[in-house]
Amino acid sequence: MRLHDGSEITAEQIEELNAHGPYSMAVWKSGDVAIGNEEGLQGRSAYFTSLIRQSILARFSLDEIKGFSILDIGCNDGWVLHTLSDLPFKKMVGIEPREKNIAKGRKVRELLKLTNSVEYRLGDIESIGDEVFDIVICAGVLYHVESIPLALRNVRNACRRMVFVESRCISSKYVTRDLMDEIEMRDLVYRFKERQCGITAQKFESAYHDGSARHATIVNIPSAESLIMNLSILGFEGIDVVADLDTYRESVWQDKRPLSGICIAATLDPAAKMMESEEQTWIDEYESNLEATVLDRAYIEPVYRYIVLGDMATNLPPKSGTTAEYLTLAASKADEMKAKLASLHQDKYEIEIVQNFRYSPRDKIALEYGKLLKSEGRLGEALEVLKSISSKLNADWRSVYRSFHLISEIYREQQNVAATNRYRDLCLKCNQKYPVNRRAQAET
Ligand SMILES: C[S@@+](CC[C@H](N)C(=O)[O-])C[C@H]1O[C@@H](n2cnc3c(N)ncnc32)[C@H](O)[C@@H]1O
Incomplete structure (x- = not known):
């Protein structure tokens, strides 16, 4: 058995290698010597490393790579970066929490007379530090950590241009319609992003094997959807x-x-923002559209009289009658009725308002009626209706902060600066994220 330089590997050296093992992540080769017993992982590292190479070369030229740095997180014995070290990277760094794995790589490269310019460091995904790399590889690590979102956030912070994630996954067959119903994907985010959800499974894992968790803990195995959602919320594109x-x-x-x-493989525009920075934009858009949507008097006034004032003699036109009926239905039937409401109202924000009447209907309907009065310039009446919400014990939170805002705006029209400010402050106290009229804020 000869190494690439023609020399022989000795029995003592093999004993040393065996003592440093197991070499179970990949096969190191030199001449006709191959060190590695991948057992159940056979072919895995070679497969995904060739995909890393292809993904990098599909996105960047060799000239660009000359100026790039690359980081491999959880690099074990360092085989992946060693294999990629023929690419002209300016800086290559592997981090690995087990000193033994770093020593294992050092030993095999020494005895097989393999060299590279990779810097192998002790470290883990939870504490990568502030250094930023053009390309980050995270292979075989995410399903050994306690928190995938936190781990990927650290990857994001350490990454300038491209990430390559390889992970064990649980099947997408568990991401079902029933699951989606059960977890109630109703958040504001879903008005702006695809209806997507993922799952992770938990299991115990000790640090017994040198390819596993850093310490005995509970680890998470993600579904593909979960990984994609994590990358997307962090601002990665071209996933x-x-x-x-x-x-x-x-x-x-x-x-x-x-x-x-x-x-x-996913890329990052250096100026890309994490999705959380979009949150205020969504809130602004959502609340401004709700505020701008004023329901027709012919529809909302009878609903207001019937539901809020309790005037049972009110003559309810069909559209208003459907709303009144919707509010009396059991949850299962109400869901069916939602489709009918949508066909009667059409405008997407109008539908949102009407469907939401189901919970705390009196406050929400009063708010809509107050909004209508304000739009008609009947400011005194509008104030009276809106204050019936804002000064009511245990009033609906959303109706309260929206009322505070509308009251503030009415006082602004009436040039009552003190009252404008008071209600604007109450609105912001009630909901710190409410997009109060910025112009009014600047004026006062
Ligand atoms: C399955 S091996 C994968 C090794 C190599 N990246 C590959 O894909 O062939 C998992 C590696 O992640 C390391 N690891 C475990 N917990 C880690 C953590 N919290 N941060 C970084 N690496 C970790 C392990 O020590 C081990 O080397």
């Missing part, structure tokens, strides 16, 4: 599943194990 679960299984596990895996 490209370069090996989906089926491809990965066929290429690597070949049905020998029940595992699924995924490889994702």
